[in-house]
Amino acid sequence: MSNTRIPEATVARLPVYLRALNAMAEAGTTSCSSLELATAAGVNSAKLRKDLSHLGSYGTRGVGYDVEYLRYQISREIGLTQDWPVVVVGIGNLGHALANYSGFSSRGFRTVALLDADSSRHGEVVAGLEIRSFDDLADVVAEHGVGIGVIATPAVAAQAVADRMVEVGIRSILNFAPTILSVPEGVDVRRVDLSSELQILAYHEQRKSGERSLVSAPVDPVEEVS
Amino acid sequence: MSNTRIPEATVARLPVYLRALNAMAEAGTTSCSSLELATAAGVNSAKLRKDLSHLGSYGTRGVGYDVEYLRYQISREIGLTQDWPVVVVGIGNLGHALANYSGFSSRGFRTVALLDADSSRHGEVVAGLEIRSFDDLADVVAEHGVGIGVIATPAVAAQAVADRMVEVGIRSILNFAPTILSVPEGVDVRRVDLSSELQILAYHEQRKSGERSLVSAPVDPVEEVS
DNA sequence: CTCGGTTTGTTCGCACGTTCACAAACTCCT
DNA sequence: AGGAGTTTGTGAACGTGCGAACAAACCGAG
Numbered sequence: 001m002s003n004t005r006i007p008e009a010t011v012a013r014l015p016v017y018l019r020a021l022n023a024m025a026e027a028g029t030t031s032c033s034s035l036e037l038a039t040a041a042g043v044n045s046a047k048l049r050k051d052l053s054h055l056g057s058y059g060t061r062g063v064g065y066d067v068e069y070l071r072y073q074i075s076r077e078i079g080l081t082q083d084w085p086v087v088v089v090g091i092g093n094l095g096h097a098l099a100n101y102s103g104f105s106s107r108g109f110r111t112v113a114l115l116d117a118d119s120s121r122h123g124e125v126v127a128g129l130e131i132r133s134f135d136d137l138a139d140v141v142a143e144h145g146v147g148i149g150v151i152a153t154p155a156v157a158a159q160a161v162a163d164r165m166v167e168v169g170i171r172s173i174l175n176f177a178p179t180i181l182s183v184p185e186g187v188d189v190r191r192v193d194l195s196s197e198l199q200i201l202a203y204h205e206q207r208k209s210g211e212r213s214l215v216s217a218p219v220d221p222v223e224e225v226s
Numbered sequence: 227m228s229n230t231r232i233p234e235a236t237v238a239r240l241p242v243y244l245r246a247l248n249a250m251a252e253a254g255t256t257s258c259s260s261l262e263l264a265t266a267a268g269v270n271s272a273k274l275r276k277d278l279s280h281l282g283s284y285g286t287r288g289v290g291y292d293v294e295y296l297r298y299q300i301s302r303e304i305g306l307t308q309d310w311p312v313v314v315v316g317i318g319n320l321g322h323a324l325a326n327y328s329g330f331s332s333r334g335f336r337t338v339a340l341l342d343a344d345s346s347r348h349g350e351v352v353a354g355l356e357i358r359s360f361d362d363l364a365d366v367v368a369e370h371g372v373g374i375g376v377i378a379t380p381a382v383a384a385q386a387v388a389d390r391m392v393e394v395g396i397r398s399i400l401n402f403a404p405t406i407l408s409v410p411e412g413v414d415v416r417r418v419d420l421s422s423e424l425q426i427l428a429y430h431e432q433r434k435s436g437e438r439s440l441v442s443a444p445v446d447p448v449e450e451v452s
Numbered sequence: 453c454t455c456g457g458t459t460t461g462t463t464c465g466c467a468c469g470t471t472c473a474c475a476a477a478c479t480c481c482t
Numbered sequence: 483a484g485g486a487g488t489t490t491g492t493g494a495a496c497g498t499g500c501g502a503a504c505a506a507a508c509c510g511a512g
Contacts, residue, residue, distance in 0.1 A: 009469060011429050015422035019404060033489065042406040046471055053491055061490040062478035078425050079432035086424070093323035100319045103404055103421035108428070148427055171434065172427040178245060178329055180268040188430050190423050195329035196241035197416050198312070199304050201374055201398040202334070203237050204414050206305035208397065235499060259459065272501055279461055287460040288508035 006077075010051045014074055016041045017048070021071040033064040080108040085144040087170070089161050090153030091116045091124075091131050094176055098152055099127040112147070113140040117157065134161070138168045148172045155179045162189075232303075236277045240300055242267045243274070247297040259290040306334040311370040313396070315387050316379030317342045317350075317357050320402055324378055325353040338373070339366040343383065360387070364394045374398045381405045388415075 020040040024032055034052075038045035052058060052070075055077050059065045075081055086104065088095055091114050098104065099114055114126055115134045124131045132140070141147070149165040151158050151173060158177035165173060166187055173189045175181055178196075181189050246266040250258060260278075264271035278284065278296070281303050285291045301307055312330065314321055317340050324330065325340055340352055341360045350357045358366070367373070375391040377384050377399060384403035391399060392413055399415045401407055404422075407415050 007469075011426055012422075014429070015419070015425040016406065018425070019422075020406070034491095035489090040406065042408070044471070046473090047469090049489095049491060050470085057491070059490055060478065061476070062480095062488050064489065077429070079428045080425065082432075084424070084428050084431075093326045097319035097323040098420065101420060104424065107421060107425070109421075109424055148424065148431065172431045174423055174427060180242065180246070180266070182268070186434070188427060190427055192418060192420070192423055193241070194324070194327060194418070195333060195335075196238075196245075197400055197418055198310075198330065198335055198374065199241040199244075199306065199333070200237055201400060201414060201416055202305045202310050203240070203303070205310075205374065205398045206308075208412070233499075261459090270501065272503090273499090275460065276462080276500085283461070285460055286508065287506070288458050288510095290459065 004054070006054045010054055011078075013041070013043065013047075013051055014078055016043075017051070018071065018074045018078070018080075021067055021074070024067050025071060030067055031064050032067055034059070037065065075108075082108065084109045085112040085147035086110060086150060087113045087115065087137065087140055087147060087165075088150045088152060089115045089134060089137075089165075090151060090157070090177075091121060091126060092152065092154075095150075095152035096126055098150060098176075099129065109148075112144040115140070117153075134164075137164055141168045141170065146170060148174065150174045150176070151181075152176045230280070232280045236280055237304075239267070239269065239273075239277055240304055242269075243277070244297065244300045244304070244306075247293055247300070250293050251297060256293055257290050258293055260285070263291065301334075308334065310335045311338040311373035312336060312376060313339045313341065313363065313366055313373060313391075314376045314378060315341045315360060315363070315391075316377060316383070316403075317347060317352060318378065318380075321376075321378035322352055324376060324402075325355065335374075338370040341366070343379075360390075363390055367394045367396065372396060374400065376400045376402070377407075378402045 017037065020037055023040070024037075034049045035045045038048040041048065052065075055073060058070055058073050086109050088098055088111060091099065095114070095116070099111060104111055111127070111129065113136070114129050114131045115137060116122070116131050117134045119133065121131050122133055146169045149162075149170040149172070151161050153161055155177045158175060158179045159181060162173060162175070162181045162183060166183055171187045173181065173183070173187065175189055175191045176194075178193055180191070183189055243263065246263055249266070250263075260275045261271045264274040267274065278291075281299060284296055284299050312335050314324055314337060317325065321340070321342070325337060330337055337353070337355065339362070340355050340357045341363060342348070342357050343360045345359065347357050348359055372395045375388075375396040375398070377387050379387055381403045384401060384405045385407055388399060388401070388407045388409060392409055397413045399407065399409070399413065401415055401417045404419055406417070409415055
């Protein structure tokens with residue numbers, strides 16, 4: 001069972017389960033049912049059980065799941081039992097926030113370097129780390145091992161940063177810049193786009209409002225531009 | 227065609243298309259094919275055409291799409307032709323970054339208030355706005371109309387903030403706090419979890435590494451805790 | 453006007469994800 | 483020991499999304 005590939009949708013939910021389990025462990029709960037964990041994670045209980053079944057059979061019928069045991073199993077499956085060095089490039093407002101974000105360092109992720117192209121900021125200390133030149137990327141990777149690259153630069157610089165990251169061997173990139181990065185096969189990019197999220201919310205909000213006022217706006221007032 | 231509901235997966239991609247169209251417009255391109263736009267957005271061209279067909283028939287066979295016209299149509303569909311007031315709660319590192327994020331203000335979204343529970347920060351000016359008390363939430367909503375709420379508080383405070391937002395009429399929430407919010411029916415919550423994104427990357431990175439070294443780790447060294 | 457080339461919009465088959473419903477398995481009580 | 487109650491793990495039905503392939507429609511040349 002555990003040698004088969006885990007579905008992508010399941011992988012995306014594992015961190016949520018892990019978070020819920022951590023909260024339970026902190027609250028002193030040692031055991032939980034699939035329904036409890038599912039509601040804490042905001043999903044259907046059947047979906048939770050199927051997700052967990054992809055990792056193996058870690059529950060006990062008639063009883064439920066041992067919080068600590070399941071927590072370890074999910075952590076191991078995701079890979080949090082090892083150490084992941086993280087390089088953050090672009091220390092603007094967002095990069096600053098990311099460097100200080102406790103959620104990064106807490107779970108196996110260790111920010112090992114902050115890089116920025118702006119030389120006037122080099123030497124400045126943020127979250128206990130000195131901002132270094134972007135040219136040091138290769139050195140950082142050599143020093144701490146290849147890890148995960150986080151791009152928090154303006155959109156125009158993002159592709160160049162990504163290209164350089166790939167060059168020095170980074171194959172997992174978290175991109176906060178509002179651009180689609182093109183990378184070679186084998187490199188994973190996850191995009192976090194704050195503006196897109198707002199736009200999706202706006203779409204649903206608009207639909208909800210339109211529903212209320214029963215305006216269907218059937219005719220389009222704008223003609224083709226010539 | 228345009229009166230039917232647009233699939234959720236399509237809605238999530240519309241902002242990406244919009245961004246690509248904006249880049250084209252800035253570059254002076256007035257017309258484009260589905261293939262050009264699709265590659266710029268990083269998707270399959272067939273998928274792009276199907277997505278756009280849900281909005282209506284805005285292209286010309288044998289020619290392609292008019293950039294400006296399509297840009298307007300997508301903007302209108304998402305609802306960006308109207309003005310969306312946004313309230314940001316929790317002006318820590320992340321809230322600070324969000325307040326300064328230009329992508330918010332650029333596309334119909336207008337940050338109308340920054341709120342924080344910490345009274346020592348009240349009056350401080352961030353991105354041209356004065357930080358106000360969280361108690362002012364109802365006033366802000368009354369003043370600027372019900373809008374979108376952004377939660378950038380620590381995890382422990384997030385649920386209380388969400389509850390209050392719902393109370394004063396906000397029904398679209400963008401949650402950056404690492405918690406699952408429980409909200410009543412009709413309220414939309416989108417979650418942006420930086421730590422989860424890293425964990426998903428780590429999972430894939432681990433698989434890539436494991437593939438290389440051919441270590442399948444079939445036996446589990448940890449026994450059930452008693 | 454007709455014909456060849458091009459590009460959209462749509463149909464179809466397939467794979468993936470979700471939910472229901474239930475058998476298997478465990479605990480507890482008598 | 484046995485049965486009642488509970489909860490997991492999974493098989494099956496269902497819905498959604500994706501990609502290929504193709505017909506419909508448009509442009510331009512002759």
